[in-house]
Amino acid sequence: SRLTTWELLQDKIPVTLITDSMSATVMRAGKVDKIIVGADRVVKEGVINKIGTYMHAVVANAHKIPFYVAAPLSSFDSDRSYKDVEIEERSPEELIYFGSEQIAPLDVKVYNPAFDFTPFELIEAVITEKGVVYPD
Numbered sequence: 001s002r003l004t005t006w007e008l009l010q011d012k013i014p015v016t017l018i019t020d021s022m023s024a025t026v027m028r029a030g031k032v033d034k035i036i037v038g039a040d041r042v043v044k045e046g047v048i049n050k051i052g053t054y055m056h057a058v059v060a061n062a063h064k065i066p067f068y069v070a071a072p073l074s075s076f077d078s079d080r081s082y083k084d085v086e087i088e089e090r091s092p093e094e095l096i097y098f099g100s101e102q103i104a105p106l107d108v109k110v111y112n113p114a115f116d117f118t119p120f121e122l123i124e125a126v127i128t129e130k131g132v133v134y135p136d
Contacts (some may be wrong), residue, residue, distance in 0.1 A: 071127070
């Protein structure tokens with residue numbers, strides 16, 4: 001998000017940086033008119049992207065805010081199901097430690113996926129370098 005905001009500002013595109021945890025509040029307040037996210041992979045049922053993408057799509061849908069995905073054609077794997085894609089698990093230490101400081105119990109069970117799946121039902125369109133693809 002920080003790199004993206006820098007790039008948008010370089011192109012003189014207005015942008016506001018917020019934390020993920022405030023996105024629902026900002027959407028409910030009517031301060032968002034559309035959402036554009038990236039995608040690591042576009043599969044036959046939707047997109048796989050960084051964790052939290054699905055959450056933003058669900059909240060956008062609840063507030064009737066168009067949700068778009070921007071992805072290069074090279075990320076399309078349209079014959080593959082999301083069920084066949086192994087989702088990377090991040091290290092438990094990422095949640096147990098902040099820097100060198102322990103902030104959670106060492107023996108706590110940790111679930112820390114790096115990606116999630118967002119179905120096409122929540123996506124208005126996928127924007128590519130060759131044009132716009134609308135889900136069926």
